[in-house]
Amino acid sequence: xxxxxxxxxxxxxxxxxxxxxxxxxxxxxxxxxxxxxxxxxxxxxxxxxxxxxxxxxxxxxxxxxxxxxxxxxxxxxxxxxxxxxxxxxxxxxxxxxxxxxxxxxxxxxxxxxxxxxxxxxxxxxxxxxxxxxxxxxxxxxxxxxxxxxxxxx
Numbered sequence: 001x002x003x004x005x006x007x008x009x010x011x012x013x014x015x016x017x018x019x020x021x022x023x024x025x026x027x028x029x030x031x032x033x034x035x036x037x038x039x040x041x042x043x044x045x046x047x048x049x050x051x052x053x054x055x056x057x058x059x060x061x062x063x064x065x066x067x068x069x070x071x072x073x074x075x076x077x078x079x080x081x082x083x084x085x086x087x088x089x090x091x092x093x094x095x096x097x098x099x100x101x102x103x104x105x106x107x108x109x110x111x112x113x114x115x116x117x118x119x120x121x122x123x124x125x126x127x128x129x130x131x132x133x134x135x136x137x138x139x140x141x142x143x144x145x146x147x148x149x150x151x152x153x
Contacts, residue, residue: 006069007139008076011083013062014055014135021054022047041117044098048124052131059135072143080140084133091129098122 004012025047030037037043072080099122 003069005072005076006063006066007072007080007142009066009069010059010062011080011136011139013066014059014132017058017061018051018055018132021057022051024054025050041115041121044121045117045124048121048128052124052128055128055132055135072140074143077140077143080136084136084140087129087132087136091125091132095122095125095129098125 026043027037028050029043029046099118101118
């Protein structure tokens, strides 16, 4: 099996760092407060912020460290673009549903549509979805840059 491309390794690393960020944001807020982990609006907001920061940090660090990897193949480009489409396909409706989620089930007991954090949470998840999709498309476009460099020499 040939080594994975720089773009593919960066996408996988960013995804893993994003998941770690979600977990740290979700549980970290309650751990800082020295209380049992609980699912509330502040937890949703913190998870979105730290998850997005984790994605960005993972992408930047992996891109720098994977510089010796080969350029993206056509298969990598297809997978990255499909990943961006899937993120948009599922992420936008989820972010939109958070805006109108008065009751998120038994985890958040006292929810209402008047909650001032709901629009902020929704916009934060929209930003996360857009950042992830743009990153994946940018990683797919890195093949064009690599091919352009080869032909310019």
